[in-house]
Amino acid sequence: MVILAVPTFGNGGLNELLNPRFGRCDSFTFITIEKGNIKEVRTVSNSASGAMGGAGIQAAQIVGNNGAKELIAGFLGPNAAQSLNALNIKIYQAPNQQMTVKQCIELYLQGKLLEMNSANVGAHYGMGPGMGGGRGMGRGAGRGMGRRDQF
Amino acid sequence: MPKKAIIICVTGGKGGTGKTFVAVNLAIMFKNNGNDVLLIDGDVENPNTYLLMGAQLENKKEVPYFIPKIVEEKCTKCGLCAQNCVAHALLHIENSFPIPMLTVCTGCKLCYKICPEEAIEADSKVMGWIYKTKIKNISLLIGELKPSEARSATIVEALMEDLDEIIRNEPEKFDIIILDTAPGAHCDVELLISKADIVIPVTEPTKFGKIDLTRIIELIDLIKKDYRTIVNRSSLLGFRDEFLKNLKENNIHILGDIPFDEDIVSSYCQGLPLMDQSNKFKHSKGYKAFKIIFKELDNWLISKQIEITG
Numbered sequence: 001m002v003i004l005a006v007p008t009f010g011n012g013g014l015n016e017l018l019n020p021r022f023g024r025c026d027s028f029t030f031i032t033i034e035k036g037n038i039k040e041v042r043t044v045s046n047s048a049s050g051a052m053g054g055a056g057i058q059a060a061q062i063v064g065n066n067g068a069k070e071l072i073a074g075f076l077g078p079n080a081a082q083s084l085n086a087l088n089i090k091i092y093q094a095p096n097q098q099m100t101v102k103q104c105i106e107l108y109l110q111g112k113l114l115e116m117n118s119a120n121v122g123a124h125y126g127m128g129p130g131m132g133g134g135r136g137m138g139r140g141a142g143r144g145m146g147r148r149d150q151f
Numbered sequence: 152m153p154k155k156a157i158i159i160c161v162t163g164g165k166g167g168t169g170k171t172f173v174a175v176n177l178a179i180m181f182k183n184n185g186n187d188v189l190l191i192d193g194d195v196e197n198p199n200t201y202l203l204m205g206a207q208l209e210n211k212k213e214v215p216y217f218i219p220k221i222v223e224e225k226c227t228k229c230g231l232c233a234q235n236c237v238a239h240a241l242l243h244i245e246n247s248f249p250i251p252m253l254t255v256c257t258g259c260k261l262c263y264k265i266c267p268e269e270a271i272e273a274d275s276k277v278m279g280w281i282y283k284t285k286i287k288n289i290s291l292l293i294g295e296l297k298p299s300e301a302r303s304a305t306i307v308e309a310l311m312e313d314l315d316e317i318i319r320n321e322p323e324k325f326d327i328i329i330l331d332t333a334p335g336a337h338c339d340v341e342l343l344i345s346k347a348d349i350v351i352p353v354t355e356p357t358k359f360g361k362i363d364l365t366r367i368i369e370l371i372d373l374i375k376k377d378y379r380t381i382v383n384r385s386s387l388l389g390f391r392d393e394f395l396k397n398l399k400e401n402n403i404h405i406l407g408d409i410p411f412d413e414d415i416v417s418s419y420c421q422g423l424p425l426m427d428q429s430n431k432f433k434h435s436k437g438y439k440a441f442k443i444i445f446k447e448l449d450n451w452l453i454s455k456q457i458e459i460t461g
Contacts, residue, residue, distance in 0.1 A: 054239025057252055061233075064244035079255060083242050086250045 001034045004108065005068035005089075006101050007059075012043035014102040018094055020074030023048060023055030029101050030066050036109055042066070056080030060087060072104050072113065081119040091116050156189075156318065156325045157452065160347035160376075164363030166334035168353045169383035169409070170194075172419065174331035175203045176426040177351075178289050180445050183428060186326035188289045191314060193343045194333040195279060195294040195306040202422055206286035208293065214309045215275035216302065217258040219251045225270035232262035232271060258302070279306040281313065287427070290325070307339045311346060334363075336370045344371060349455070350378040351406060351448075356387055356394035368403060379406035379451060381444060386410040406451065407444035412437035 007025030008016045019025035025046050032040035044066055048058035056076075060083035063071060070090045084091055092113035094104060107113055161174040171194070178190045192200040201208060219232075219241070226248050233243030240256035243249040253276075263271045279296040292313060294306040317324060330343045344350055350371050354364040364380065371378045380398065385391040385408035398405055409415070414435030418425045425432050425441065432438050 051239075054255060057239045057242055057255070061242060061244055064242075064247075079252065082252060082254065083250075086242055086252075087244065 001032060001039070002070055003066065003068045004031045004033060004105070005029070005063045005066065005071045006031065006104060007046070007073060008043070008101060011045070012101070014038075014041055014105075015100055018072065018074065018099055018101060018104055020094065022073045022076050022080050023051075023057075023059045025049065025059070028059075028062060028066070030068055031101070031105060033105075033109070038105065054079065057083045060084050060089070063087075063089060072108065075121045075125055076116070076119050077121055077123050077125055078119040079123065081117070085117065093120075155322065156328045157349075158328045158330065158347045160330040160332060160344050160350045161353060162332040162340055162344060162350060162367055162371075163353040164334060164336060164365075164367035165354065165360050168334075168355045168360060169381075170334070170353045171199050171203060171331055172415070172425075173351065173353050173381055173383070174329050175200055175424050176441055177445070177448075178327075178329050179287065179424050179426045180441070181327045181329075182287065182289050183426070187324060189317070189325045189328045190289055190291050191310055191328065191330050191343075192291070192293040193307050193310055193330055193339065195296040195303050195310075195339065196333060198293045198295050200331055201282075201284065201286075201291055201293055203419070203424060204286045204289065204291065205422055206284050206291055208282045208284070208295075210283040212281045212283075213277050214279045214281060214294075214306050216278035216300075216305055217260050217263070218253055218256060218274045218276055219262050220272040220274035221248050221251065222270045222272055223248055225268045227268055227270070229267070232266055235265060236262055258305070278302055279309075281306070281309055303333075304338050304342065307342050311342060314346065336363075336366045340367070341370060341374065344376055345374050347376060349451070350376045351381055352378060353381045353383050355384050356382060356390040361394070361397070364398075364403070365401075377455065379404045379447075381406050382408040384409070384411040407440065407447050409440045409444070410436050412440075414438070 006029045007019040007022050008027045008029045009019045010016055010026055012027035012029040026049060027043050027045045030042045031038055046059055048055040051058055056079040060080055064087045072092045072094050074094045093116045161170050163170045178188045182188045190200055192198040228246055228248060230243040233241040233249050238255050238257045240252045241249040241262060242252055263273050277297060278300050282293040284291045292310060294310045296303045296306050330347060332340045332343045352364055352367050354360040380403055412435055414432045415425055415437040418432050425437055
């Protein structure tokens with residue numbers, strides 16, 4: 001059994017779109033997966049979304065406190081990546097297109113998502129305007145960058 | 152009544168206007184007039200005064216910076232430290248030890264102070280260094296930020312603690328204390344200006360020079376200090392009169408101007424102070440201009456009823 005976290009828009013859920021902003025997403029959708037099947041879906045609002053600073057660290061805390069060991073993310077800043085690594089949370093790069101949580105999970109279950117272990121954008125990247133859902137996700141950064149074990 | 156040192160802060164907003172050049176040469180002129188002079192280099196990212204003075208960096212002292220260290224034997228994993236950390240520099244999830252995120256830690260020590268179990272120890276890392284040396288009978292105190300570190304204000308604060316200690320323990324030791332600041336109008340510069348009796352911003356007759364001068368004067372006014380400006384390289388491309396007129400129209404106080412002078416460039420390239428009486432620059436335009444500025448500075452200090460002893 002593994003709990004997977006996905007940053008989402010609105011209230012989250014399987015049919016909601018993945019939010020490319022990690023620290024400042026509206027909500028997190030937590031999916032419990034057992035033997036290749038979705039067993040449970042929970043949503044938690046992201047209290048860090050409007051934080052002045054340190055949103056990535058606080059969001060990582062929410063992910064950790066909800067028992068997630070794996071995460072699918074679009075843009076990930078340096079503090080978020082560092083925090084997730086410190087909590088031993090495995091990070092998968094979201095595909096470079098708009099996608100619902102359900103579609104992401106399908107790709108995850110098919111083993112089609114790539115692992116990443118470092119930030120793919122600079123600090124405060126998700127704070128600027130114009131970061132709506134229409135923007136392409138991920139940049140393929142972090143591909144083949146080795147195992148998390150070095151942390 | 153014990154004698155009190157006059158503290159002069161040389162600043163200027165823009166980089167490369169000649170702050171260090173003015174600070175070093177003022178120090179030498181005061182020394183030549185028989186004063187005991189202390190020169191403090193507060194441009195901790197690029198401390199260069201010692202180079203221009205021909206000094207060596209000596210008597211290195213580390214400037215420590217607080218970092219939290221979690222003592223796992225005492226920690227009850229309550230999370231109080233993480234909840235109260237303003238910078239969110241402690242990562243805590245239920246039933247786990249908090250993890251310090253040192254890249255965002257501001258060193259405020261709040262976690263160390265509030266931990267009910269005293270499970271956070273005050274560890275430290277080196278943020279930079281302070282050097283003490285003496286050259287040509289001028290005492291030098293130099294701050295240097297460790298490359299790759301970001302908290303330059305820590306070094307400037309440490310320099311000011313040393314200054315306070317000197318003023319407290321040896322109030323008669325120096326007649327004149329000159330503070331050389333970094334470019335900009337940020338907290339490092341503010342700290343140095345706030346210690347000064349008078350402030351001398353150095354600028355140049357360019358658009359950048361004027362805008363940055365306006366910014367630094369805004370800061371000086373906010374701290375309620377008296378200032379007078381030196382316009383360096385004033386003869387550059389023939390804008391001198393227009394620039395000085397413009398400053399006067401904007402009610403900016405002027406101490407004087409130094410023309411562009413190849414001898415100054417030469418002195419700078421060789422690392423020899425212009426005003427050093429033993430060298431060959433005595434007949435240069437710059438030397439003469441500096442003499443006039445020094446006289447004006449003397450008049451200014453007299454008008455402020457600050458007397459230079461020595």
